[in-house]
Amino acid sequence: MYNFVSTVQKPTAVTHSVTGYFTSPNEKNLIISKCTKIEIFLMKQEGLQPMLDVNIYGRIATLKLFSIPGEKQEYLFISTESYKFCVLSYDSEKKEIVTRASGNAEDTIGRPTDSGQIGVIDPNGRIIALHLYEGLLKLIPIEKGQASPIQKDAFNIRLEELQVLDICFLYLTSKPTIAVLYKDTRGAKHVSTYEILLRDKELAPGPWMQSNVDIFSSMLIPVPLGGVLVVGDHAITYVNGPYPKSITIPFTRITAVERVDKDGSRFLFGDNQGKVSVLLLQHDGKIVSDLKWEMLGRTSIPSCISYLDSGVVYVGSTSGDSQLIKLNTEKDPQSNSYISILENYTNLGPIVDFCVVDLEKQGQGQIVTCSGVYRDGTLRVIRNGIGIADQASIPLEGIKGLWSLKPASSKGTNAYDKYLVTSFIGYTKILSFEGEEIEDTEIQGFDLESQTIDCATLFSHSIYIQITQKSINLIDINTSKRIDSWSPPAASSIINLCSRNNHQIIISIGKELYYFEISHDRKLCLMKEISLPHEISCLDISSFGDERVSTLCAVGLWTDISIRLLLLPSLEQVSIESLGGEIIPRSILMVSFEGIRYLFCSLGDGHLFNFVVDRPANGTYQLNDRKRLTLGTQPITLCKFKLKNTINVFASSDRPTIIYSSNKKLFYSVVNLKEVSHVCSFDSEAFPNCMAIASDNSLTIGSIDDIQKLHIKTISLNGEMARRISHLDEYSCFAVITLRKEQDNSPLREEKDECFLKLFNDQTFEITSTYAFQPFEIGWSVIPCKFTDDNTTYLAVATTFSYPDGRRPNGRILLFSINQRRLVLLDEISTKASVYTLHNFNGKLLAAVNKRLISIKYTLNSDSTKTMKSDCVYKGHTLILQLASRGDFILVGDMMKSMSLLVEKPDGSVEQIARNPQPLWLRALSMISDDYFIGAEAAYNFVVVKKNSESTNELERELLDSVGHYHIGESVNFMKYCSLSSQPDTDTPPIPTVVYCTLNGSLGVIASITREEYEFFSKLQKGLNNVVRGIGGFSHDHWRAFHNDHHTIQSRNFIDGDLIETFMDLKREEMLLVVKDMNISVEECYKKIETLIQHIR
Template sequence: MSTWNYVVTAQKPTSVSHSCVGHFTGPDQLNLIVAKCTRIEIHLLTPQGLQPMLDVPIYGRIATIELFRPDNETQDFLFIVTEKYKYCVLQWDGEKSELLTISMGDVSDVHGCPADNGQIGIIDPDCRLIGLHLYDGLLKVMPFDNTGQLKEAFNIRLEELQVLDIKFLYGCVKPTIVALYQDNRDARHVKTYEVALKDKDFFEGPWSQNNLDKGASLLIPVPAPPGGVIIIGEQTIVYCNANSTFKAIPIKQSIIRAYGRVDPDGSRYLLGDQRGTLHLLVLTQERERVSGLKIEHLGETSVASSISYLDNGVVYVGSRFGDSQLVKLNLQPDATGSFVEVLERYVNLGPIVDFCVVDLDRKGQGQVITCSGAFKDGSVRVVPNGIRINEQASVELQGISGLWSLKSSSSDPYDMYLVVSFISETRFLAMNMEDVLKETEIEGFDAQIQTLFCQNAINDLVIQVTANSVRLVSCISRELVDQWNAPEGSSVNVASASGSQVLLATGGGHLVYLEIRGAKLVEVKHAQLEHEISCVDLNPVGENPQYSSLAAIGFVD
């Protein structure tokens, strides 16, 4: 007998592999886009900080993401490739506030040998083509046409098989790549190639550099002028370009894992190493030529897998090995000598190297205990199993005595109004088309007094109970249609209602029962009880959701 299992994701991915910054949702909106395994998160940079906008699932593990802007466009597009060699180009439609897929396809090759060092996706700075190093010895080229659309892809053979990194150079008349590779003797070199789109082939590039640091693993292209590339190694950082400029500085043995550019002109870069140390690399320039390199220690962060500079010294440090962070780079160091101030942390459970399920509270509810993180960011995490509540927004309002949500009509699937009662007044909030609560007015309600109870009723009516009266208001016109007033010398203390009934206590053990008939409030019964009433409940019991034949009444002891 076969056994079937149903597997569902209980926790969204938290490990950050890539991040990028650009104007994706609008020309005047700066966005941070974060890749987490099979999802992308789109954030908007505001004066109050990062504001989450979208959390989008991608059908595949993300291998690379890049932002680019075709000619005649005012905002950036997003290019994504998955580990299964599927790609897509996404665009944000500001008018409809939705994500559009403008291009998608398969870039796999049947006979290719997958690249040992992982997939690499690069986009020409002048937006002439996209390059993909997916298989050893091949570069897949995806040219753009005159309208910014992708044309049919083709392969160009690379002589170098063990490619460690590959980038496009800035300021070149023809699209030019620089490749960092390792030969059969484990020596590492860089070589440049011009991409001839018409011939679908490579031509020899303007320069090359042999016998680099044996730990060289990362290329950083520098915008023109001066152009060229920075080569990051284990012991040295080298800058070189087509004008035979060669500058190098030594560094401590610290493998750089990620980088982020600070200035548009490419004079400053943030580097993150495997120990979680953040460095600042500065290119000093004279007459548009690089005259030297300088590196400064800034402080400690999580071990970075991606670094994105946002604005005003604020940096997003994405991590696969610990919690991702939003940090501020200060001009002056703190008491420990660090220039880094952590503004916010984003929890990351990965990588999970081991876990177990433990009933910590001995209540039969298991909780997952994980060994999470790596290197200095290793930790033990407790993951509870249950319903998780995410706070969407918060507003400080003092003196709230009651809170009810209302539908705009009985046919609406969702509530639209929020009734907030205070000691001496009642306010009304409504959800607009942008899903934002804004204050409004409901003419039939008494807003100058505390509300004791509020609920939708039959026939598109709303019930408002105050100390002085029970008001029946139309959902459509929002005007008062009927009212029941408390007897002279008494006031309503507590109340409850169903869709067609109202039950209330007026003090001294008096209980009043009302029914809604058509658009009228009709007093059906008045009873005198032996004790003072402290609470009442009229929730429907039975098949009729609008009517209850039973009521629960609590008395003062």
């Protein structure tokens, strides 16, 4: 069994954020981490501008910026949970991240800290301190050098304090000085300070210490005036010697702190309720005299806060969406808040559960997730590609072209569109839109007796331009009169193709190419005509970006199947590119994305080439970075369109696709339409920001989603979080277990949970029914089920009671019917232990009651009533967390005992036939096939086990052998055997896939691949590791190796699909280096990757 792991959605939960001058000494950056990746933004007047997005081969534990005296740009320090660290800088000329230093802080002895890793940097840039093991402090000296800021080896210093809660460096010290918050053996908490003697490699007593700080203290915040803030749940204390200053705050748990002012006069605090408050330190420049506290408002529950500038703050969250907020000087009387939300950044994490459904019945799987924590809880509907929602539709057959026009009363390009010009074989129709009314109309100067091949409003000349097969027509916008026209010299000649911008026109007639310009007096001026060696199949004269006129014309030719670049106005050929093969180029387009000039050329068989158009110093244009991919099977027509002031490309074909750029990478997102022949932007008063879309038999006006790879729809739960979800197709609804956390009015503001089962309409997401669980009862599983000899679909729920007084937990299993989308409780079973999961199995319901497996039937009694009856069928586990089944086999996932395989015998009894002997703390599992099963364990690994059903050795048959290992690097909550991709129209069998979700908000697919595919991708993976080096010098092989507390095993029988996909973003010369030992062309390699990705997601 060979597996290909591909991420559908990368981590979205923000764990760390910092601000500083990393990429430039003049422009400030926001840098955030999302578990295994960092994102870098530029802080602009209009908002945050994405700049870089890079993966890190490790789980980020520390993210800090630091500066060295004399250096203009800051360095970025990263440490990982596996004790690796690196120092990064940014090369502004090459526009890339450079690794300045890297190392391993792991020690062979030592007990990892219970409170997690702590990484801090001296504010004067002298030393980095890491607290990784109890009683040890790892110190990394910083010293300015030509190549690296770290010139000396790291060393350990012994710490007397074992239960360290937090560490920070102090300001205004001649020697690096740390403050340590710790707990003693009696539970009391204290703060000590130490000077670091670098020469002697030891600690000396610091300037002060503070005994018996608040028992709830958990955090130290250094203050630039000197001293620290000791942060607790109901008090904050400023300590800088023998006279501390304290302030009592409402009882809470602080989750993030950020300094606002350089001198530390104000600090922002965020808590576990999403409340943001400000602490004011009143001082005379040296001594703090008082502390003031004020709540400002609510945001998402913050994991980190970064103050940007001018009252703008970034709030990163692992619990809900991250946000960009504005701190106002005046309180909003309606919201009673000083905070206004400027922007939300989607976070799916933590994903607690999910289901895959086909809500639009198009064969495309959509994921519905239970996302977020408590008041940030939501449901998210995630689908691949971009959705277009119908606003209006007209039956029209045979449309050959489509263009929007603005009316004469328009004032500039920002006015609304009014007309749609539709072209047919031999004639043209103009549709007029008045509100939502649509009618045929005529514009006097238009030739409606010919087929239009291009049309537009040119405000720079106050004209409409219409190009037909017979002529080029210029029509005055105000008078509707034709003011100029040009026809081919030979009456029998037909204009085959054309392209134009606001000032230039190019047309072709067979091999002949004619170039025109529109003069200031609104006349057509023929500037140049040439004959090319072969008939022209496509052409384009689009200008790049903000260029007023184009200096290039791109043409595709029949016969030699080539692309040629011609200079304007001379039409001199400056570049030629042979495409190879026998399929002619059908559409060609030049476009600029994020400052990069691209040329796209599509073929008649659904393939698409893309090139980067470079212009070196000598001025000659060149086509570089050639890439070929498949968008469909039919000819593709390329068309630029504008949405929200951003240019994108629509590729019309049997698999319509939108091409766009993000972080200077090209993306291809499928549109939720069956087939499209022509499109154009259409922004009318009744249909703003829409598109006109032509198919074989209709014209549709549709509104388009935001342009992104995944479309994510958010359903608010009004302060509740979703714990479990199932879809009931028969009743067109979702069943969701939700949880609300409320605080009581006691001084400690103790929290209590309220749990509910709710039904949501699967189209509108309106709540149609609610069932409230009992006090202290939490729902753990909800599934639709059917019983033997009963065709009714029921809803089964498992719960556990968790009592605050320490009583032994118990549980219930409830059975509901659904009548007119209302929940009706039919029966319940009380259990003596917690019920963690339910599973359908051969007309029965299986329930995991702590360590026992019970089977439940819903049977008819003698009085014609029906009740649930349970029977314990197996016991012998520690705690059963998850179940899966195929046929008569049951796969059991135990919290401590890995996986075991049970079988149901003909008499209904259940026995264990095999188990995995590894001591794995399992979190999720799935059955890939009859013989191969996959599990996710607590140390962020995947393991695949095999049933030895063909072995003749009885002992071997009783073992589930581990045959696959892989480190995913994230905490997986659920795995489900299902498919996200629409089934291809071929006889190829579907690829078995397992979809998984994680705590950090990522979604992924594990696909089963053949041995031949595995061997190919293994070679490609090796080639990529030789060419694409990990950021920070971190090793990909080490990152993907299975490792937990017991052992480390090299990745086995798994392919890192995310690494494989980076091949598609490489420059061509890098691609050639990757495949040089593989006996395969770059194009073939690209096609193999692309085909697999399309089939699995």
